[in-house]
Structure formats: structure tokens, C-alpha cells
Amino acid sequence: MAEAYLLEEVSNFTTKYYADNLPSVHNPPPRYNVAENESSLSLFQGQLGSASGATSKFLAYEEWRTIMLYVLTNLKETMSYIEEFIHQFWRRSRDPTSNEIDTLLKQGAGSGKPDFISWFKKKIDLTEVFGMEVDNEDARDEVDDAKDLQILERLHLDSDDDIPPPSDNLHDYVDMHDIDDETHEPAIIDDDDYF
Structure with missing residues (x-):
């Protein structure tokens, strides 16, 4: 049990040095766990995810x-x-x-x-x-x-x-x-x- 506690403390301490895309104590995942958008257009900026299920629709x-x-x-x-x-x-x-x-x-x-x-x-x-x-x-x-x-x-x-x-x-x-x-x-x- 002491080893598990020590392992947890060491991993929490070292997560400061993890890459930004790896979720950790110091770098928690976003609220909706949506991947970062790499688009530079203003339309796609922010952390917006779908609020409900998607349905397909054919447009005229x-x-x-x-x-x-x-x-x-x-x-x-x-x-x-x-x-x-x-x-x-x-x-x-x-x-x-x-x-x-x-x-x-x-x-x-x-x-x-x-x-x-x-x-x-x-x-x-x-x-x-x-x-x-x-x-x-x-x-x-x-x-x-x-x-x-x-x-x-x-x-x-x-x-x-x-x-x-x-x-x-x-x-x-x-x-x-x-x-x-x-x-x-x-x-x-x-x-x-x-x-």
C-alpha cells in the first residue's frame, strides 16, 4: 500500500513534465473531452462540442x-x-x-x-x-x-x-x-x- 501511495505521488509530481496533450493531474482533460481544433478560422475557435446526437440531413x-x-x-x-x-x-x-x-x-x-x-x-x-x-x-x-x-x-x-x-x-x-x-x-x- 505504501508503494502504491509512493508511485501515485511520484507520477503526480512528474506529470508537470508530460506533453500538453496527455491528461494528468496538472493537465486535466477538457470538460467535454473534445479534441483540440487545429483550424485557424474564427468559426472553429473555442471548445464547442455537440450538445446532443447528430442527425444527417440532405440539403436542397x-x-x-x-x-x-x-x-x-x-x-x-x-x-x-x-x-x-x-x-x-x-x-x-x-x-x-x-x-x-x-x-x-x-x-x-x-x-x-x-x-x-x-x-x-x-x-x-x-x-x-x-x-x-x-x-x-x-x-x-x-x-x-x-x-x-x-x-x-x-x-x-x-x-x-x-x-x-x-x-x-x-x-x-x-x-x-x-x-x-x-x-x-x-x-x-x-x-x-x-x-
Whole structure:
């Protein structure tokens, strides 16, 4: 019994030197025993855990967009992007009212202009691909060869309306490796080659 008491005292004393993620007398587990969140977004800061059981729900597309817009407009990390979007698409000489800002964010500026969610997704995707910020006009100007078309396909763009079609010199998504070097025409594929 004395040995057990001694072992407990020694382990309590030495827990001061344990790593922070190991629960001990000097480093008790959090109240709800929730793992630390490593995200740097303000939305996920704090020790919030689920208060009850979770249930799955499939959202309609419009519900998802409403929720996504709510989340994006309430993150302090996206405020500079919202300001940039409003500055880019607001065309009147006066500042927009809060209702006009809401409409602009939800519906875009009209005439095929993107809403905030689509614009933000494209901006973030282009930033990741190119390693720099590229605005929509720059992206439109560069869609004239197969390499750019492949990049756009990888970006999973929401709609083709925002970007003009590729230049006429592309043969409807023909793989450039299938082009005959001598005639510069797509290779003729014989069905007998595959059967």
C-alpha cells in the first residue's frame, strides 16, 4: 500500500513534465473531452462540442447556398473578400445600402456576373492553382489553349456561362496526344482496334 501511495505521488509530481496533450493531474482533460481544433478560422475557435446526437440531413441546393452565404458573410477572415467583391461589381456612384449588398452577394450584379459564393470559389481555386491572385478578366483572357482548358476542368467551375468557350482551334476536347503529327488532324479510330 505504501508503494502504491509512493508511485501515485511520484507520477503526480512528474506529470508537470508530460506533453500538453496527455491528461494528468496538472493537465486535466477538457470538460467535454473534445479534441483540440487545429483550424485557424474564427468559426472553429473555442471548445464547442455537440450538445446532443447528430442527425444527417440532405440539403436542397438553395438551402446549401443560403447556409454557405451566411457562414461566409459572418467570418472575419472573408471580410476583405466581401469588400473586394462589392468594389468589383458595384457600379453606382453611391455606396450600396445593406439590402443592396445582400442582393449583390446573393444574386450577383446581373448580366452573367457571378454571385459571391461562385466568385469566392473561383478566386480561391485560382489562387491555389496559380499561387497568386488572378481576377476573372485575367482568367477569361487566358482560356485559348488546351492547357488552360485542363486547368479550368480541374477547378470544377459552377457554370460555363461566366467564361467564354475555348478558342476555335481546339477540336472538342481532343487529347493532344491523339493528333497525327504529319496531318495535324485527329487520329482516325477504327472500332476493330478495340474488339
